[in-house]
Amino acid sequence: MTTASKVFITGGTGFLGAYIIRELVSKGFSVRALRRGNKIPSFIDASVFSKVEWVDGDVLDIVALEAGMEGIDTVIHSAAKVSFYASERDELYKTNVEGTANVVNAALSKQVSRFVQISSVAALGRTKQSTIVTEEKKWEESSTNTNYAVSKYMAENEVWRGMAEGLDVIILNPSTILGFGDWNASSAAIFKNAYNEFPWYTSGVNGFVDVEDVAHVTVLLLEKNIVNERFIINSDNWSFRKVFESIADNFGKKRPHKSATIWMGSIAWRLEKLKSLFTGNKPLLTRETAKIAHTQTHFN
Numbered sequence: 001m002t003t004a005s006k007v008f009i010t011g012g013t014g015f016l017g018a019y020i021i022r023e024l025v026s027k028g029f030s031v032r033a034l035r036r037g038n039k040i041p042s043f044i045d046a047s048v049f050s051k052v053e054w055v056d057g058d059v060l061d062i063v064a065l066e067a068g069m070e071g072i073d074t075v076i077h078s079a080a081k082v083s084f085y086a087s088e089r090d091e092l093y094k095t096n097v098e099g100t101a102n103v104v105n106a107a108l109s110k111q112v113s114r115f116v117q118i119s120s121v122a123a124l125g126r127t128k129q130s131t132i133v134t135e136e137k138k139w140e141e142s143s144t145n146t147n148y149a150v151s152k153y154m155a156e157n158e159v160w161r162g163m164a165e166g167l168d169v170i171i172l173n174p175s176t177i178l179g180f181g182d183w184n185a186s187s188a189a190i191f192k193n194a195y196n197e198f199p200w201y202t203s204g205v206n207g208f209v210d211v212e213d214v215a216h217v218t219v220l221l222l223e224k225n226i227v228n229e230r231f232i233i234n235s236d237n238w239s240f241r242k243v244f245e246s247i248a249d250n251f252g253k254k255r256p257h258k259s260a261t262i263w264m265g266s267i268a269w270r271l272e273k274l275k276s277l278f279t280g281n282k283p284l285l286t287r288e289t290a291k292i293a294h295t296q297t298h299f300n
Contacts, residue, residue, distance in 0.1 A: 008072040011079030019215035059099030065106040074114040084288040096151035104162035123152035168227040175207030175234040194247035201241035201256040207234040207299035234299040265290035
């Protein structure tokens with residue numbers, strides 16, 4: 001694929017989507033992007049977005065999707081909802097599953113050459129036992145799978161369905177994405193906790209990757225003759241304690257020094273749920289995030 005190719009990206013104003021746009025623009029691609037509202041991320045230079053053709057709408061807006069893909073060579077589907085709140089389960093499935101089906105259908109209708117699905121390692125599923133996850137791992141039903149994970153797995157099935165109907169696809173499964181961004185949104189919130197000297201750490205292990213690396217790999221694959229495959233994008237597997245300590249050290253802040261056990265997390269999420277019923281605020285900890293905090297998963 002040449003840099004003269006036209007790329008349509010969903011989720012262009014999201015954390016990862018914004019970095020992908022910056023990478024595309026820097027490589028000379030012609031970029032059209034889907035957005036909800038006109039707010040531009042402050043963590044990317046505004047001059048980058050001035051070179052983007054914007055389409056207003058979302059992944060549930062079929063008219064906007066088809067208009068956005070007119071004359072497009074490649075679609076990068078980056079839009080997704082990330083949530084671990086039980087109350088947002090329906091919205092999660094609507095955006096991630098139904099939304100992905102809409103994007104795939106529009107791509108088939110407009111006969112685009114390439115479809116890149118930004119998925120997640122969560123879509124590969126988790127097991128109760130500590131294990132190394134590779135691209136060959138098959139989905140397993142497990143109590144450790146979150147609603148978000150199930151929705152991303154089902155979203156991938158829509159993409160594979162698109163492949164069966166003639167679409168050339170690539171599925172990318174990044175691990176937990178870290179980088180400069182909005183501390184009140186996405187996984188970048190981990191920096192806020194470290195900066196505020198959150199004292200607790202848990203026993204969990206997970207994969208982590210820099211947002212710039214994910215954006216770079218995404219655009220790099222557009223230049224390769226590779227289709228109908230998946231790729232895990234992971235830099236390293238670290239304990240949550242090590243991640244918090246590293247971030248705290250770089251901020252010159254106090255490291256977390258209290259171990260939060262599984263039973264403590266079990267009590268904490270229940271108390272948070274009870275508190276939210278009275279305050280109307282979202283709980284700071286949920287059943288799913290408490291479980292993730294102690295899950296040990298390695299990615300290769």
